[in-house]
Amino acid sequence: MDNQEINLNSGEKNVSLSKAKNVFIPGGRAVGAGAAIEWIGNSWEIFKVNPIKWILLTLIYLAILTGIQFIPFFGIVAMLFGSVFIAGFIAAAEKQRTTGNFDIELFFYGFKNKLGSLVAVGGLFFGIYLLGIIAAMIVGGASIFQLILSEQNSDPALLLGSLSTLFLAILVLYLFMMVALAFSWFAPALIIINDLKFGEAASMSLSAVKKNLFGGFLFFLLMGILMVISAIPLLLGLLITFPMYMVTYYTTYRSIFYYPEPQETKSRLIS
Secondary structure, three states: OOOOOOOOOOOOOOOOOOOOEEEEOOOOOOOOHHEEEEHHHHHHHHHHOOOOHHHHHHHHOOOOOOHHHOOOHHHHOOOOOOHHEEEHHHHHHHHHHHOOOOOOHHHHHHHHHHHHHHHHHHHHHHHHHHHHHHHHHHHHHHHHHHHHHOOOOOOHHHHHHHHHHHHHHHHHHHHHHHHHHHHOHHEEEHHOOOOOOOHHHHHHHHHHHOOOOHHHHHHHHHHHHHHHHHOOOOOOHHHHHHHHHHHHHHHHHHHHHHOOOOOOOOOOOOO
């Protein structure tokens, strides 16, 4: 491949980022549940081209996250800047797709470009997550106290009722998390590659997720199983599967928001 520089802020009107022309689809398209396997497979194809760099990128990311956890209240900062770090993986994947390689410094691409919009995506995610916690506490708050009291009162009925309510609270929080993920999954790519504003990117991400609910569910199921299996040998397999997971932010985006332009073919009836 040639080493041409790419413009990640290509915009909707100029989205041909490789020799093979592609057409951007505002709002995304439904690609079918079978695409879940394709998304994971495409992430592997990207990873295996530069495995050392992708592992290094992931180790830098995990080191930053680990360091943040030791600083009080910085867990919130990690959530706010989550989309900024994700943008770095997306930028690296886009660079590799168009040139065949990428520089490690692209990990910090989101800090230099569209920082405000990317942090806004993280803020939206955190806001919905916070609402989920509040809703879960309303639903299951009393159950926590009942579980504490159950240590002194061994009434099976009380314990069973508390656990069922607590399970419902966890389900409520999970639903809010899914909504937050739907708004934020495609937003970083749409912001840094297609130059969309925060609101438009979040809305378009939600629209694309709604069109691919079953495929998304199957994808997370398969990816989860893959990561659990890879973690068995001393967590070493995660050095492969975790970078692959981060790259799926890009492969899902390319699959749902682009389709190749139809190629003109000469009819066999024309001599």
